[in-house]
Amino acid sequence: MNKIKIRFAEENDSNEILDIYTPYILNTPITFEYDRPDEEEFKNRIVKTKKLYPYLVYTIDSRIIGYAYASQYKNRKAYDYTAEISIYIKEGYKGKHIGQNLYMSLIEILKLQNLQLLYACITIHPTLKSSDFHKKLGFKEIGYFEKSGFKDGQWYDTAWYSLEIGDFKPNPKEFIPINKINKEKLNKIFRKYEEAINK
Template structure:
């Protein structure tokens, strides 16, 4: 049975193992280089200062992770955040992604977050590096496409689009205190 918990600095090595193929073999992330272990540790710790950073384990092995980050670094955006998720190649189609996102959404909602966003690499034409699976996954979870940027990412000697998807998870009432 799968178990979701908060990521720890000690998870950095395993999370890097999960992330590395996305960097080297896909245009799902627009990073060119695999972050160092120290950089991964820093990303976990920095994220956890403000937002949830979750991992999903099965048989004591981390199978994937998801986290939230600021949409923008301005106070007026404090009710919105960006989500990211990565699963081990062998852990896809097991419901782990949905489980991670549902837990992340619950935690963010309890923090007062109202809008969730996902920045997704989007192929002009599907190829061996990028398909529509991420956009379909997010749509299946209730996200809607709200923006499309054309030929804004260059990786593997070709151009890729990027889309933004949004999910509203709370009521937008006037705040009396900001």
């Protein structure tokens, strides 16, 4: 049986993660980035994200098959309870519930950090399944933007989706950086979704 593991990304994972991301850049409108980032630049992106938010990888027999992370929505104190999330799965591994379990791991960790609301920005195209994926997990469309991105000779619409994960009390608990979250609670989440995949 293949050994499945969900864990935090490490700096030395950056090249393997970048190799998963590159086909999305070069062959799809899923990301509006045009060019493959420099390896050092991409590593710095991971390091910067990990200062506050989770950056997760899904591995099979120690090989990274997918990754998901949260990032700051806007640099204002009032937005501390909101984050944008993203996920990318290696070509050939979609439709195996990898994305769902990896995303749910990320979402549960963000709840521990006292996040209240999550956003995902999605490119709209008949060949892309991102909208269906997010709707299945409870996201709802909250905004639609026509012709907001141009890539490979075509204009693309985008939509913003949101997922409420908090209780929106008048005095919310402070946002907790990822390195302050109890390690056993994190490991419990990882084990939960690793076991879900193995069933």
